[in-house]
Amino acid sequence: MTAVMKLEKVVRTYVMGDQTLRALDEVDFEANAGDLLAVMGTSGSGKSTLMNVLGCLDRPTKGRYLLAGEEVSSMSRDQLARVRNKTIGFVFQSFNLLSRTSAIENVELPLLYGGVPTAERHRRAKEALEQVGLGQRLDHKPNQLSGGQQQRVAIARAIVGRPKVVLADEPTGNLDSRTSIEVMAMFQRLWREGMTVLLVTHEPDIAAYASRVITMRDGKIRSDVKQEPRVADVEEAA
Amino acid sequence: MNPLQILRVAGRALMRNKLRSLLTTLGVVIGVGAVIAMVALGEGARAKVEASFASMGANLLIVLPGSVTSGGARGGFGSASTLTWDDLRAIQNELGSSVAYAAPQLRAQGQVVSEDTNWSTSITGTSPDYFLIRNWACTDGTTFSKSDVEGSNKVVVLGATVAENLFGVGVSPVGETVRIKNNPFTVVGVLARKGQSPMGQDYDDATFVPYTTFQTKVQGGPQKFIAGGIFISAAPGQVSRAQEQVSALLRDRHRLGEGADNDFSIRNMAEMASEQQDSAQTLAILLASIAAVSLLVGGIGIMNIMLVSVTERTREIGIRMAIGARPRDILLQFLVEALTLSMLGGVLGLGLGIGGAAIGAKFGWPTEIQPEVAMVAIAFSALVGVVFGLYPARKASQLDPIEALRFE
Numbered sequence: 227m228t229a230v231m232k233l234e235k236v237v238r239t240y241v242m243g244d245q246t247l248r249a250l251d252e253v254d255f256e257a258n259a260g261d262l263l264a265v266m267g268t269s270g271s272g273k274s275t276l277m278n279v280l281g282c283l284d285r286p287t288k289g290r291y292l293l294a295g296e297e298v299s300s301m302s303r304d305q306l307a308r309v310r311n312k313t314i315g316f317v318f319q320s321f322n323l324l325s326r327t328s329a330i331e332n333v334e335l336p337l338l339y340g341g342v343p344t345a346e347r348h349r350r351a352k353e354a355l356e357q358v359g360l361g362q363r364l365d366h367k368p369n370q371l372s373g374g375q376q377q378r379v380a381i382a383r384a385i386v387g388r389p390k391v392v393l394a395d396e397p398t399g400n401l402d403s404r405t406s407i408e409v410m411a412m413f414q415r416l417w418r419e420g421m422t423v424l425l426v427t428h429e430p431d432i433a434a435y436a437s438r439v440i441t442m443r444d445g446k447i448r449s450d451v452k453q454e455p456r457v458a459d460v461e462e463a464a
Numbered sequence: 465m466n467p468l469q470i471l472r473v474a475g476r477a478l479m480r481n482k483l484r485s486l487l488t489t490l491g492v493v494i495g496v497g498a499v500i501a502m503v504a505l506g507e508g509a510r511a512k513v514e515a516s517f518a519s520m521g522a523n524l525l526i527v528l529p530g531s532v533t534s535g536g537a538r539g540g541f542g543s544a545s546t547l548t549w550d551d552l553r554a555i556q557n558e559l560g561s562s563v564a565y566a567a568p569q570l571r572a573q574g575q576v577v578s579e580d581t582n583w584s585t586s587i588t589g590t591s592p593d594y595f596l597i598r599n600w601a602c603t604d605g606t607t608f609s610k611s612d613v614e615g616s617n618k619v620v621v622l623g624a625t626v627a628e629n630l631f632g633v634g635v636s637p638v639g640e641t642v643r644i645k646n647n648p649f650t651v652v653g654v655l656a657r658k659g660q661s662p663m664g665q666d667y668d669d670a671t672f673v674p675y676t677t678f679q680t681k682v683q684g685g686p687q688k689f690i691a692g693g694i695f696i697s698a699a700p701g702q703v704s705r706a707q708e709q710v711s712a713l714l715r716d717r718h719r720l721g722e723g724a725d726n727d728f729s730i731r732n733m734a735e736m737a738s739e740q741q742d743s744a745q746t747l748a749i750l751l752a753s754i755a756a757v758s759l760l761v762g763g764i765g766i767m768n769i770m771l772v773s774v775t776e777r778t779r780e781i782g783i784r785m786a787i788g789a790r791p792r793d794i795l796l797q798f799l800v801e802a803l804t805l806s807m808l809g810g811v812l813g814l815g816l817g818i819g820g821a822a823i824g825a826k827f828g829w830p831t832e833i834q835p836e837v838a839m840v841a842i843a844f845s846a847l848v849g850v851v852f853g854l855y856p857a858r859k860a861s862q863l864d865p866i867e868a869l870r871f872e
């Protein structure tokens with residue numbers, strides 16, 4: 227079985243003045259279908275950089291990145307856009323919703339760029355919002371939603387195109403513990419439905435819900451552990 | 465994304481900064497307005513000239529005494545005495561194949577007095593052929609006849625404006641008496657209305673008397689020279705031949721040796737039309753320069769605002785790219801936004817231009833607005849939008865997604 231995502235000696239350096247910083251230092255990594263993977267590590271260890279590379283938002287300085295067997299570094303900008311649109315769903319720590327744009331329109335956006343016809347687009351966006359429990363908030367703008375609700379809109383947007391992989395950079399970083407568990411329950415459901423989910427977290431409590439945990443330090447993966455995930459139960463958190 | 469969706473996104477982005485958007489369009493508004501006014505003016509001048517062709521007859525030649533000076537200007541009407549009555553008769557008798565009619569035109573300004581009132585107008589002495597040359601018939605009564613000319617009869621044909629001012633609308637003055645230079649003249653006819661010349665002069669503000677009578681009663685006695693000009697109607701299709709033959713005949717009769725300048729000038733309608741268009745052209749050039757400068761400034765304004773907009777919305781661009789917008793989607797979005805701005809300016813400019821043309825018309829400039837000007841407005845504003853919107857849009861589309869997302 228080929229890995230969904232595979233990094234081979236990937237380096238990402240930042241040059242600032244006369245200093246170069248290796249945010250990713252020859253990282254070898256594979257994510258397989260069926261992983262619910264938590265990325266941990268201290269601040270500045272390169273977690274976000276890793277996610278951005280995996281999400282085709284950023285390009286490695288050196289090394290190879292194979293997404294579903296395909297070399298990413300040789301892709302054109304249009305092909306990358308297509309990958310971001312169809313194959314990957316990205317959830318940002320800071321939500322990154324379009325302001326002054328309703329929840330449903332935000333969720334429709336990937337489908338819009340994917341060329342899905344209006345009626346179907348609307349139906350699927352509504353479905354995705356219902357999935358994250360926001361069926362009653364379709365026309366709310368981001369500034370009319372709570373942080374947790376905004377994060378759920380962002381998740382709905384990430385999954386509406388039924389991507390193979392969902393990448394989430396600290397999806398619970400801005401949320402209280404109860405809402406965090408709700409969000410994790412959502413990721414677990416997607417994972418059980420067959421999506422590969424990678425998420426960055428600082429909190430061991432959150433990492434406990436994953437089936438695999440990798441830990442980063444100084445741009446390298448220091449440990450990679452498989453575990454039995456704890457089942458996210460919203461009632462338990464209450 | 466389909467065009468409608470792109471347009472909606474663009475519209476919404478512009479609505480967020482209504483005042484800014486409106487101010488940005490100002491340059492294009494003025495530019496397109498000037499273009500519209502320019503077109504209206506050009507069309508108006510052309511239409512007027514066409515109308516004057518129709519009313520003067522395209523076959524008309526006018527022979528004037530005196531030469532054309534180096535600058536192309538000529539002296540006053542009939543300022544020199546070189547054309548004789550014998551010249552006129554020679555044209556009439558010897559050039560039958562190319563000249564259909566030839567008539568003298570003597571002219572003076574004077575008071576025409578009726579019983580109740582008086583009117584200052586032009587008095588023209590001529591022959592009955594003159595009315596054939598100018599294709600001008602009476603709506604009331606008749607023009608005077610050859611025997612009126614031979615008998616130096618005191619008869620007068622009135623232009624419609626003169627008839628109205630002396631006798632009122634709808635009153636037939638035929639048979640009435642008017643006084644010109646203290647001589648009683650009998651009104652024999654009123655001419656059909658011809659309207660205005662391209663220079664705004666009223667053709668109908670004129671009176672016509674036999675040239676013999678004109679000489680004795682207005683000029684104070686017969687003269688050897690024609691103190692005016694000769695109107696010639698060339699035979700159909702013979703305008704240039706007639707012009708050549710008249711010129712050759714007059715040179716011969718005036719004994720002008722080879723190399724000597726003409727002591728007369730012959731003008732045809734094409735020349736007169738171009739003179740009439742010249743003044744309209746001057747204004748058109750002025751408007752064209754205003755248009756060019758405003759469109760340039762307007763375009764730069766749009767470019768500037770679009771660059772600001774791209775910077776302000778860098779994060780938005782990053783988000784759109786992160787979820788699958790291709791560079792060309794972003795390019796199109798910002799280009800359509802620039803286009804919407806400039807076309808909005810175009811529509812407002814169309815209104816301004818039409819308004820400006822209407823004001824111009826009030827000041828005596830002939831203008832004509834045709835539906836096609838809407839196309840002109842759209843074409844110019846679209847051009848400005850594309851030319852000046854392309855750079856900011858390209859800049860937006862070339863942003864790196866991760867850089868754009870990090871942008872504060």
Ligand SMILES: Nc1ncnc2c1ncn2[C@@H]1O[C@H](COP(=O)(O)OP(=O)(O)OP(=O)(O)O)[C@@H](O)[C@H]1O
Pocket residue numbers: 240241242247248249267268269270271272273274275276
């Ligand atoms: N755009 C950038 N320019 C320069 N250096 C950068 C940039 N982005 C990240 N870095 C550096 O790269 C290293 C890794 O950053 P990264 O954002 O991946 O860390 P992280 O593990 O996500 O940290 P955190 O937990 O605080 O989010 C850090 O030392 C950071 O300073």
Ligand SMILES: [Mg+2]
Pocket residue numbers: 273274275395
């Ligand atoms: Mg980070």
